[in-house]
Amino acid sequence: MTAGRILTEAAARLAAAGVEEPGLNAQWLLADALGMPRLRLLAEPDTQVLPAARRKFEKGLLLKEQGLPLAYILGWQDFRGLRIKVDGRVLVPRPETEELAGLAADFLRGRKGPLSALDYGSGSGAIGLWLASELPALKVTGVEKSARAVKCACENALDLGLAERVRFVKGASLSARSEPFDAIVSNPPYIPTRVIPGLAPEVLSEPRVALDGGGDGLDVARMLVRLAPSRLRKGGALLLELGEDQAGGLLAAMPAALWRDKRTHKDLRGVERFVFARKK
Ligand SMILES: C[S@@+](CC[C@H](N)C(=O)[O-])C[C@H]1O[C@@H](n2cnc3c(N)ncnc32)[C@H](O)[C@@H]1O
Numbered sequence: 671m672t673a674g675r676i677l678t679e680a681a682a683r684l685a686a687a688g689v690e691e692p693g694l695n696a697q698w699l700l701a702d703a704l705g706m707p708r709l710r711l712l713a714e715p716d717t718q719v720l721p722a723a724r725r726k727f728e729k730g731l732l733l734k735e736q737g738l739p740l741a742y743i744l745g746w747q748d749f750r751g752l753r754i755k756v757d758g759r760v761l762v763p764r765p766e767t768e769e770l771a772g773l774a775a776d777f778l779r780g781r782k783g784p785l786s787a788l789d790y791g792s793g794s795g796a797i798g799l800w801l802a803s804e805l806p807a808l809k810v811t812g813v814e815k816s817a818r819a820v821k822c823a824c825e826n827a828l829d830l831g832l833a834e835r836v837r838f839v840k841g842a843s844l845s846a847r848s849e850p851f852d853a854i855v856s857n858p859p860y861i862p863t864r865v866i867p868g869l870a871p872e873v874l875s876e877p878r879v880a881l882d883g884g885g886d887g888l889d890v891a892r893m894l895v896r897l898a899p900s901r902l903r904k905g906g907a908l909l910l911e912l913g914e915d916q917a918g919g920l921l922a923a924m925p926a927a928l929w930r931d932k933r934t935h936k937d938l939r940g941v942e943r944f945v946f947a948r949k950k
Contacts, residue, residue: 673700674715676724680731687735695740696731702744703727737871749796752803755826756794759818761880763796766937767857770911770944771797773935774855775804777907777946781852788813788901790856790894792838793880795823797855802836811848812838816879844897850906854898857911858890859883887913891920891945899928902949907931910945917942 677696684692701708703726704719711717719727730743741747741762747754749763750771756762778785778801785808789798792812802810814820823838844854860883861869873881883889891910898908908929912920917934924932924947935944 671719671724672715673704673711673717673719676700676719676727677711677715680727683731684734687737689734689737695734698740698744699730699734700727703730738875739872742875747794747796750800752796752800752830754794754796754799755822755829757822758875759816759822759877760794761876763794764857766943767797767911768800769935769937770855770857770909771800773944773946774853774907774909775801777909778805778808778853781905783807785809785852786811786849787853787855788844788851790844790854791815791858791880791890792823793819793857795826795836795838797857798836798838799823799826799830799832801855802832803830808835810836811851812836813841813844814838815840815842816877819877819880844894844901850901850903852903852906853909854894854902854906855909856891856894858894860887860891860911860913860916862887883913888916888920891916892923895920895924899949904950905948907946907948911943912945914941914943917945921945921947 680696681693684695689695697708701711703723733743739762741756747756747762750768787801787810789810789812792798792814795812798810798812802808812823817840820838820840827833827836859881861881863882866882921932921934929947930950932947934942937943
């Protein structure tokens with residue numbers, strides 16, 4: 671059967687299963703099964719799909735119908751051009767987090783000398799690894815509560831050849847174990863506990879510890895705001911990603927005696943999602 675016909679049928683199956691963007695998901699799965707770039711697949715719809723590729727594709731399609739994130743099926747997620755290995759041990763990095771990493775890079779580029787950053791709640795390691803890949807003078811420490819996630823992040827650091835400048839450690843608080851940082855960057859779990867049961871099946875297949883931010887979703891974010899001043903260099907920045915309607919309130923709770931240049935940033939969808947502030 672041709673790739674074009676398979677894609678049409680698969681998209682209909684995924685749509686019937688309630689999968690969002692069924693056509694795009696089908697394209698990624700077939701491109702992966704054929705080992706060819708997705709855009710080439712689209713340009714060559716008459717490509718014959720041989721049985722081995724067909725079997726691999728069917729397996730992925732079934733998993734997608736069951737609500738598994740595409741990135742878990744493929745085994746990777748693109749993060750600002752970096753291929754990050756992901757599986758059930760870690761959250762799939764989101765596009766908003768690419769924006770957070772961009773804000774952190776913009777800030778760090780304006781500072782001189784050897785630089786250090788903390789990626790708190792590092793998950794797959796996407797933020798810290800991308801920052802290190804962009805900024806040759808930067809050393810990154812990733813702190814993460816889940817031992818399974820730390821292992822995944824370390825694997826990514828090795829695969830990407832960044833292990834000399836990026837290390838990941840297990841931890842659940844912002845303890846003073848090293849020199850202060852130029853930036854603390856975090857995409858903490860920020861979903862209020864009561865909201866979790868109603869999330870889409872795809873999201874629910876990701877680790878709960880990566881989602882659940884406690885009663886109002888801000889448990890980890892508040893801890894970071896409280897402890898970050900003791901872990902930042904003077905003029906260093908705290909950059910956080912939060913959920914809708916959370917950034918303004920958290921920013922207001924950051925004392926002017928400790929912080930300057932306090933502001934929120936909108937994401938590309940216009941949601942006020944990021945908090946930025948510098949230590950006085
Ligand atoms: C929303 S995920 C972000 C993962 C990754 N940084 C990203 O952006 O894709 C939050 C991460 O924080 C970790 N985490 C949750 N509570 C934590 C805590 N108290 N201390 C450290 N890490 C925590 C979770 O295991 C998860 O990996």
